[in-house]
Amino acid sequence: MTSPRxxxxxxxxxHGFHRVVYREWGETDNPHVVVCVHGLTRNGQDFDTLxxxxxxxxxxxxxxxxxxxxxxWLSDPNDYAFPTYLGTLTAMLAHAHAERVAxxxxxxxGLLGMVMAAQPQTPITRLVMNDVGPVIESAALARIAxxxxxxxxxxxxxxxxAHIRDVSAPFGNLSxxxxxxxxxxxxxxLPDGRWRLKYDPGIAVPFRATSSQPTDLWxxxxxxRCPTILLRGAESDxxxxxxxxxxxxxxxxxxxxxxxxxxxxxxxxxxxxxxxVVAFLDAA
Numbered sequence: 001m002t003s004p005r006x007x008x009x010x011x012x013x014x015h016g017f018h019r020v021v022y023r024e025w026g027e028t029d030n031p032h033v034v035v036c037v038h039g040l041t042r043n044g045q046d047f048d049t050l051x052x053x054x055x056x057x058x059x060x061x062x063x064x065x066x067x068x069x070x071x072x073w074l075s076d077p078n079d080y081a082f083p084t085y086l087g088t089l090t091a092m093l094a095h096a097h098a099e100r101v102a103x104x105x106x107x108x109x110g111l112l113g114m115v116m117a118a119q120p121q122t123p124i125t126r127l128v129m130n131d132v133g134p135v136i137e138s139a140a141l142a143r144i145a146x147x148x149x150x151x152x153x154x155x156x157x158x159x160x161x162a163h164i165r166d167v168s169a170p171f172g173n174l175s176x177x178x179x180x181x182x183x184x185x186x187x188x189x190l191p192d193g194r195w196r197l198k199y200d201p202g203i204a205v206p207f208r209a210t211s212s213q214p215t216d217l218w219x220x221x222x223x224x225r226c227p228t229i230l231l232r233g234a235e236s237d238x239x240x241x242x243x244x245x246x247x248x249x250x251x252x253x254x255x256x257x258x259x260x261x262x263x264x265x266x267x268x269x270x271x272x273x274x275x276x277v278v279a280f281l282d283a284a
Contacts, residue, residue, distance in 0.1 A: 002025065002026075002052065002055050004023035004024055004025045004048075004051065004060075004062070005023065005024045005025075006021060006022075006023050006024075006070075007021070007022055007023070007024060007095065007096070008020060008021045008022070009091060009092065009095040011066070011084075011087060011088045011091045012087070013066070013074055013076075013079040013084045013087070014076070014079050014084075015074070015075050015076040015079055016075055018066055018071070018072040018073070018074055018075075019071065019072045020063060020064070020065075020066060020071045020072070020088055020091070020092065021044075021063070021064045021069065021070040021071045022044060022061055022062060022063035022064065022092055022096070023044055023045070023061075023062045023063075024059065024060070024061055024062075024096065025051040025052075025054070025055045025058075025059065025060040025062070026054075026055045026056075026058055026059040026060055027059060028059065030058065030059040031059075031100070032057065032058045032059065032102075032284070033058065033059045033060075033061065033096075033098045033100070033101040033102070034054060034058045034059070034060045034061070034101065034102045034103075034104060034281060035060075035061045035062075035063075035089070035092075035093075035098070035101045035102070035103050035104070035113075036050065036051070036060060036061070036062045036104045036105075036109070037063065037065070037089070037103070037104070037105045037106070037108070037109025037110075037112055037113065038062075038064075038065065038068070038106055038107075038108070038109050039106045039107035039108050039109060039265060040107060040108045040144065040148065040203065040207070041068070041148055041186075041197070041199050041203070042068065042106070042186070043064045043065075043068045043069030043070075043185055043186065043198065043199070044062035044063050044064045044065075044069055045062070045069065045181075045185035046106065046182070046185070046267060046268075047060070047062045047104070047268065048062075048181075049268065049269045049274065050104070050268045050274055050277065053274050053278055054278065054281065057282070058102075058281065059098075061092065061093075061096055061098065061101075063088070063089065063092055065085060065088065065108075066079075066080065066084060066085070066088055067080055067199055067200035067202065067203050068198070068199045068200070068203075069185070069198060069199070070198075073200040073202065074200070074202070077200070077202030077203065077204075077205040077206065078205060078206055080200075080202060080203045080205065080206050080207075081206050082111075082112070082115065085108075085112055086112065086115060086116065089112060089116065093123060098123070099123055100123055100125050101123055101124060101125065102124070102125055102126040102127075102128070102281050102284065103116070103117065103124045103126070103127050103128065104128040104130065104268075104277060105127075105128065105129060105130060105132070106130040106131065106132075106265050106266075106267075106268070107130065107131060107132050107238065107264065107265050108132075109130070110128075110129045110130050110131070110132040110133075111132055111217070113127050113128075113129065114127070114129065114132075114134075114217065114220055114221060114224065115217075115220055117224045117226055117228075118219075118220040118221070118223035118224050122226070124226055125226055125227075125284065126226055126227050126228070126280065126281065126284055127224065127226055127227070127228040127229075127252070128228075128229050128231065128277055128280060128281075129228060129229070129230045129231065129247075129254065130231045130265055130266060130268070131231060131232055131233050131236050131238060131239050131264050131265035131266060132238060132239055132265070133217075133221070133230070133239050133243045133244065133247050134215070134216065134217035134218045134220065134221045134243065134247070135215060135216065135217075135218075135240070135243045136215045136238060137237055137238055137239070137240050137243075139237045140236075140237040140238035140264060141211040142211075143237065144207075144211075145204075145207070145208060145211060147167045148201075148203065148204045148207060149201040149202070149203065149204020149205070149207070149208070150201065151196070151197070151201035152196075152197070153190070153194050153195070153196055154194060154195040154196070155194055155195075156194075156195065157183070157187060157189075157195055159195070160183060160186075160187050160195045160196075160197070161179060161180060161183040163197075164179065164182060164183045164186060165179055165183075168182070169263075170233065170235065170236070170237070170262070170263025170264050170265070171262065171263070171265070171266075171267050172233070172259070172261050172262035172263070172266070172267075173261060174267070174269060174270075178267075178269050182267070185198070186198050186199070218250070221247065221250060221251040221252075222250055222251045223251070224251045224252045225252065226252060227252065227254075227280075227283075227284075228251075228252035228253075228254040229254050229255055229256070229257065229276065229277075229280045230244060230247055230248070230254040230255070230256040230257070231256075231257050231258075231259070231266055231273070231276070231277075232244050232256060232257070232258045232259070232266075233258070233259055233262035233263045233264055233265060233266050234258045234259060234260045234261070234262060235261070235262060235263040236262075236263050236264045236265070237263060237264055238264040238265070239264070244256060257276045259272065259273055
């Protein structure tokens with residue numbers, strides 16, 4: 001399997017600089033670039049399987065957003081907000097010399113892609129929205145609030161993996177190897193041998209402050225003009241059937257692919273989930 005190259009750069013938030021890590025797959029001089037951005041508590045390694053399916057035809061950039069994975073934590077948790085994230089992603093594109101990109105965004109990563117794709121002179125040429133849209137359902141926010149930022153400590157890796165399987169059960173019926181890989185990329189071992197999750201629990205501070213506020217991002221959706229595909233877990237509690245149906249007839253009017261037996265969110269680890277993404281990106 002082709003291995004990614006790891007890069008880092010300094011990005012600036014309101015309260016200082018922080019180092020951001022991203023992984024690059026494929027040939028550096030390939031002009032066909034795909035950016036893959038993960039969800040709220042996840043990291044860029046979630047896209048390793050998708051990247052291996054794309055690497056022969058595309059250059060792929062997979063960032064760890066601030067406070068996740070191998071990127072540094074922010075000194076003030078209130079900076080875990082879209083202005084910081086959008087600045088981070090813009091800086092990554094500049095660091096990677098990527099001026100035109102296709103975008104694959106899961107959950108939070110999809111919202112960030114939606115915001116960027118709606119802007120004048122956007123660098124985004126094609127957009128994959130993975131189980132997220134202009135309206136975020138309150139039931140999903142309440143579910144996520146039960147675990148985000150809890151900062152548990154586990155006596156063993158197997159206990160951490162059990163936690164990941166529990167809180168991420170909506171991902172669907174993954175194999176043992178897939179659950180282990182998702183858990184390994186989300187874990188860090190402490191000097192005393194115990195384990196923690198590999199994200200800053202401080203990301204919960206702005207999440208809890210804003211999760212009770214209704215979201216209405218339809219003006220952004222309506223401003224998108226690039227070709228778009230919408231992926232949805234058939235059992236998703238975050239992207240409702242009503243919102244998904246409305247998305248199909250507004251803005252970029254995407255085609256939609258639903259995956260049975262999956263909630264929020266499809267993790268793009270299985271052939272049936274990867275195939276429509278590859279076909280959409282290949283159609284450029």
